[in-house]
Amino acid sequence: MLIKTKILLYVAGIAALFTLTRCFYSDKQNEGEQLYTQYCANCHMDDGSGLRNLIPPLAGADYLENHRDDLACIIQHGQTGNIVVNGKNYNQGMPAFEHLKPGQITNILNYVQTNLGNNNPRFTIQEVEKQLRKCRHLLED
Amino acid sequence: MLLGLSALGWQACSQSSSETSDLPYLGERQLVQREVDGQQVTDTVYHRIPDFAFINQDSQVVTSLTVQDKVYVTDFFFTTCPTICPKMKSQMLRIYEAFEDDPRVMLLSHTIDPQHDTVAVLRDYADRLQVNSDKWHFVTGEKDSIYSIALQYMVSAMEDEEEPGGFVHSGAFVLVDQNRHVRGIYDGTDPAQVDRLIRDIPALLPKKKKKDADKN
Numbered sequence: 001m002l003i004k005t006k007i008l009l010y011v012a013g014i015a016a017l018f019t020l021t022r023c024f025y026s027d028k029q030n031e032g033e034q035l036y037t038q039y040c041a042n043c044h045m046d047d048g049s050g051l052r053n054l055i056p057p058l059a060g061a062d063y064l065e066n067h068r069d070d071l072a073c074i075i076q077h078g079q080t081g082n083i084v085v086n087g088k089n090y091n092q093g094m095p096a097f098e099h100l101k102p103g104q105i106t107n108i109l110n111y112v113q114t115n116l117g118n119n120n121p122r123f124t125i126q127e128v129e130k131q132l133r134k135c136r137h138l139l140e141d
Numbered sequence: 142m143l144l145g146l147s148a149l150g151w152q153a154c155s156q157s158s159s160e161t162s163d164l165p166y167l168g169e170r171q172l173v174q175r176e177v178d179g180q181q182v183t184d185t186v187y188h189r190i191p192d193f194a195f196i197n198q199d200s201q202v203v204t205s206l207t208v209q210d211k212v213y214v215t216d217f218f219f220t221t222c223p224t225i226c227p228k229m230k231s232q233m234l235r236i237y238e239a240f241e242d243d244p245r246v247m248l249l250s251h252t253i254d255p256q257h258d259t260v261a262v263l264r265d266y267a268d269r270l271q272v273n274s275d276k277w278h279f280v281t282g283e284k285d286s287i288y289s290i291a292l293q294y295m296v297s298a299m300e301d302e303e304e305p306g307g308f309v310h311s312g313a314f315v316l317v318d319q320n321r322h323v324r325g326i327y328d329g330t331d332p333a334q335v336d337r338l339i340r341d342i343p344a345l346l347p348k349k350k351k352k353d354a355d356k357n
Contacts, residue, residue: 042223042228043223045231051227051230051231051234052269053269053271054227054266054269093221
């Protein structure tokens with residue numbers, strides 16, 4: 001009886017660990033893709049190509065690498081003002097997605113970073129949360 | 142310029158050929174009785190877009206005369222639209238590119254947020270889309286005139302605080318013929334429907350004469 005419980009606990013432990021790591025790396029590719037289609041593709045297009053000089057691309061965008069630390073805040077709070085992506089100026093304004101949770105933002109970012117022709121390092125939810133705590137200074141300047 | 146003019150002149154003479162295309166006439170129609178040589182005949186009067194006047198991205202007035210003898214595709218949008226508009230515009234660009242060199246086809250996009258979308262804002266928008274204002278007019282005007290012309294095109298457009306961006310509007314592309322009859326309504330966010338629209342437009346255009354084709 002005792003052994004059985006031990007095994008059970010062990011199994012539960014592995015399962016928990018597994019879920020934890022899944023959470024940690026936020027490996028929900030599907031959720032990221034779904035959220036991207038729902039919230040981002042309207043503007044940035046399904047393939048991330050953007051729209052001429054109006055909407056910047058996410059596919060192969062140098063911005064994703066150069067401004068990695070700002071990405072979570074851009075999604076949560078939107079972006080205004082002139083920015084340069086792959087050498088082109090954009091100044092159209094992106095709306096905020098205040099309702100998205102850090103986990104959802106992580107999944108969207110990971111979808112963007114590893115799809116649409118991109119091959120950038122992934123985000124952890126911790127990194128996203130850390131970025132989100134520091135957004136204020138972005139909004140003020 | 143000369144080429145454009147001659148195409149226009151030629152087109153005016155052969156307008157009737159568009160009547161033979163298979164595309165339906167959309168909207169309400171009226172049957173009008175009249176007498177010809179003592180006989181009662183019934184004419185069908187199709188729904189026709191009334192005269193209009195708006196201002197485009199170059200501060201030029203765009204009226205029903207601007208689209209006279211043209212086939213045009215029209216839609217309703219606003220530059221700060223957080224939802225479907227960029228997709229619509231990327232699809233409209235496909236139509237633009239398909240008929241870029243054909244002066245018989247025009248595009249007309251109305252803003253439904255004239256308060257924000259001034260001539261200067263529309264100018265910047267069109268510039269960033271890198272499109273030519275002879276071909277693709279982005280127009281603004283009196284809010285009431287825009288909303289009432291939308292009804293004529295059978296497109297919904299109105300303010301609604303509940304909606305993202307503050308407006309309800311449809312992603313429809315409306316195909317209008319040389320006589321301002323509505324000949325098709327397509328979902329401007331659906332590439333397959335826009336493919337069909339691109340295939341339908343030539344059905345409304347008078348067949349190019351061999352001579353004309355050689356000139357191009």
